[in-house]
Amino acid sequence: MVSTVLAHDLLWGMTPAQLPADAPEWAVESLNAGQPVVVRRALADSGFVAVGVRGVAREQRLAAFMAVDSIACRVSxxxxxxxxxxxxxxxxxxxxxxxxxxxxxxxxxxxxxxxxxxxxxxxxxxxxxxxxxxxxxxxxxxxxxxxxxxxxxxxxxxxxxxxxxxxxxxxxxxxxxxxxxxxxxxxxxxxxxxxxxxxxxxxxxx
Structure with missing residues (x-):
């Protein structure tokens, strides 16, 4: 799974617990609703992938890191x-x-x-x-x-x-x-x- 994750892939399985402590409420709601996150181009520590969380409004975009072990589904x-x-x-x-x-x-x-x-x-x-x-x-x-x-x-x-x-x-x-x-x-x-x-x-x- 790790080697096949590319920028723009959509990933399911990230939980609000993996968000930064100061993450906005809309990001928590997005993940609680089971929404996917999108892989972004950025360096990440071993065992993690750089992702973006998407909200309803256009300006609601949050950079975060998802644990590779959490990936339940990937769509390219x-x-x-x-x-x-x-x-x-x-x-x-x-x-x-x-x-x-x-x-x-x-x-x-x-x-x-x-x-x-x-x-x-x-x-x-x-x-x-x-x-x-x-x-x-x-x-x-x-x-x-x-x-x-x-x-x-x-x-x-x-x-x-x-x-x-x-x-x-x-x-x-x-x-x-x-x-x-x-x-x-x-x-x-x-x-x-x-x-x-x-x-x-x-x-x-x-």
Whole structure:
């Protein structure tokens, strides 16, 4: 279980007892209600994983650490690709429209953010102004011209679509990689740094 936990995975099993002593009441209520937490990119002590607790309001987000032994269930973003929602929302329509194209893109993709949270848990998190947050597993370089084609595709749907490219060395925003800047921001558990090639381990070591 430990080796398979990745950023954006949803985990069930964390208890309020694992929250910081000064945690807000909404975080306690979320865990008492059996809600999942989301894995975040941060260093954690052995036996723990860095997670975020989600509340009802957008500003209700709390960074915490979950004991690995407490993990009862894990759902990855890619496990949510074909989960349907009957809600009449722009984000739902956008996902439905993009799904066949993403399935054919040649890369493993997944749903994160509020859409992923709701599709995995059944707890209402999407609303009329929700963005669609996606991830793309890119173990090898994604050419920038292909990234631009994805952005063009995303800009044709009913809501804003934000995709993170998950490289072996961290995550980079698709829209940044598709842009004209020579360097882009690569984020991992250790740092956030500007690189020209997010797939080059020597750049991260520099």
């Amino acid at each position: 973003p890619e496990a949510l690709c074909n989960v349907e929602s009957l809600r009449d929302l722009p984000v739902v329509h956008a996902l439905k429209q993009l799904r066949p194209m993403l399935d054919d893109c040649g890369w493993v993709w997944g749903v994160s953010g509020s859409a992923g949270f709701e599709l995995a848990s059944g707890i209402a998190a999407m609303h009329a102004d929700s963005d669609l947050d996606l991830i793309l597993r890119t173990p090898q370089l994604l050419p920038r011209n292909q990234a631009r084609k994805l952005v063009e595709l995303f800009d044709q749907v009913a809501c804003r679509v934000d995709m993170q490219l998950q490289t072996p060395f961290g995550a980079v925003a698709l829209r940044e990689w598709a842009g004209q800047s020579a360097k882009v921001l690569l984020k991992n558990a250790h740092q956030a740094c500007l690189v020209s090639d997010p797939w080059n381990p020597q750049e991260q070591a520099a």
